[in-house]
Amino acid sequence: MSLVQLAGVSKVYRSLKGSDYVAVRDFSLDIREGEFFCLLGTSGCGKTTVLNMVAGFEQASAGSITIAGRPIVGPAADRGVVFQGDDSLYGWLTALGNVEFGLRMRGVAAAERRQKAEHYLKLVGLAGQDHKHPSELSGGMKQRIQIARVLANEPRMLLMDEPFAALDAHTRADMQHELKRICASTGATVLFITHDIDEAIILADRIGVMHAGPASRLKGTVAVDLSEPERERTHDRFVGVYRQVHEMIRDEVAISLKRAH
Ligand SMILES: Nc1ncnc2c1ncn2[C@@H]1O[C@H](COP(=O)(O)OP(=O)(O)O)[C@@H](O)[C@H]1O
Ligand SMILES: [Mg+2]
Structure with missing residues (x-):
């Protein structure tokens, strides 16, 4: 059963100068109860925007977002947010x-x-x-x-926006391991944002890859059907999933680099 549903969601930021920026357009995604979902995308593609809308910090400009069938209208205790920095x-x-x-x-x-x-x-x-x-x-x-x-x-759901990005490699690996263990014991549903393919494969039940922005939406999803021992960077099956995800994101990286110049 799906816990969170985003259907045809758009987000337009109004700038002070009066020009609009369409960050996300026609974004649709279902996250199942108990699922660990990693949202992957290039820098600036709109990952945080999606998370902030699910958190209720930002209102969608169009489309609908529901949790357990009820529209999300603002932050609430059913969703807990973990931010990137540790300064909160x-x-x-x-x-x-x-x-x-x-x-x-x-x-x-x-x-x-x-x-x-x-x-x-x-x-x-x-x-x-x-x-x-x-x-x-x-x-x-x-x-x-x-x-x-x-x-x-x-909370029923954990929303995590690149929570380990600022950590050194060892601490990060440690935290990924701990988070998996915690989620297995609490059964929480997770929306986890990262731009790191390895991190997504280590953690996720399913990975969603976003298009490069603007007007980004989901390009596709990849089921990560790996056992714990297979979630090792050098394992053949890990490498297989890596190739699949990399294939999807490679063109988006090129597009986003070109747009940045
Ligand atoms: N409050 C805002 N006002 C205007 N533009 C914004 C705002 N927040 C984000 N953006 C723009 O929307 C795009 C997506 O941002 P964001 O969701 O933070 O991307 P990501 O988390 O994938 O790096 C970026 O181009 C960013 O500059
Ligand atoms: Mg972000």
Whole structure:
């Protein structure tokens, strides 16, 4: 069953000078309940625009976006957003305080709040770091806290916009592994944005490739039907999926480079 449906969605940005920019046009996509969907595309093609509309931060200019059959009209607790940087944490709160924050705002009682926050900190591999402040933690740890904070609200869907892009290669591989484990244990539906083909193949059940902008839409999707051992960059089946995705995105990279010059 599909959880999120985008049907014929367009997004036009109005500039202050009065000229319009059509970022996305006639974009359609169904994401199934429990699916890990990676949206892949060249820089500036409209990935963040799509995520922001699903998050409810931006209104679609045309078309419809629904979650569980209801139109998305704004941000809500059923969708948790993880951003790229780690600077959205509150510097004056501890790791535990940051994870508890949303629960506190929703009026969850102290004991339950603490128990939940500790549970999710443990789930992201940060047990025992509860009392540290963001300034005492590495980029990877801060990103884990962001994820724990979003998970603590128990959203139906996770929206992640290049969440690991700023991390070094080792931390990034570590986080990809952790995220897979977490999603397997929570059964969350995920819309994950990346421009990295490897990352998409490591994580996704299905990959959607976007056209280069402007007026971008989905070019096609690729099912990633790989077992865990096959999600290894050197595995023949991994390489097979890589070729398939690369084939789709190659021309779009060329188009977007040409347009940038
Ligand atoms: N608020 C905005 N106003 C005007 N143009 C925007 C705005 N946000 C994004 N854009 C433009 O829309 C296009 C798609 O942007 P974005 O969704 O951020 O791309 P991506 O995330 O794929 O790199 C880009 O050309 C960008 O400059
Ligand atoms: Mg973006």
